[in-house]
Amino acid sequence: MLMDAFVDILRTIIWPLAIVWVSYIFRNELRGLLNRLSLFKYKDLEAKFEKELLEVEKEAKEAEKLLDRSLPHIADNEQEKIEQLLRIAGISPRAAIMEAWREVECALNDVAKQEGIRVKGLVGNSLSADKLAQIRGIPRENTDIYTRLKYLRNQAAHVPDYVIEEREARRYVQLAIHLAGVFRLKPNE
Secondary structure: OOOHHHHHHHHHHHHHHHHHHHHHOHHHHHHHHHHHHOOOOOHHHHHHHHHHHHHHHHHHHHHHHHHHOOOOOOEEEEEEEHHHHHHHHHHHHHHHHHHHHHHHHHHHHHHHOOOOOOOOOOOOHHHHHHHHHHOOOHHHHHHHHHHHHHHHOOOOOOOOOOOOOOOHHHHHHHHHHHHHHHHOOOOOO
């Protein structure tokens, strides 16, 4: 009788202890697995992307008010590029985001060349964006937008399970092209 009670207690305790012990041994692997599983909550990620995009859009509206000059009219070839990116968004939202980001990088690269700054490859870091914005007299808020758009682009590029809707990609394209236009502004325009 006493032995049966002892065996029952042991059975009750042994499984939780075994689970804790195995979890401790494989803690690094489990941590990676749990991070991976959290990525499958694609609706949460989608909501996070949407929330970030909304915040960037608000920042862009505020930053535009701070510009002491207005953006020039969009040229026909630029309008074609925007339309092409919007079509790509319908097929592959991720690709549209990547291409729109490339437009921002190309704008920074063009500005660097115009300002006589020697660059290798594409200008693609926040420090370069800060420096070029300062040279061009562009409000700091635009470099914050640059950083946030870059973060969203990185999420789209490097998180394989990141789900991006077409409408979000279209909004990202509009923001990125707008930002590229802001960086291309000359100081006296």
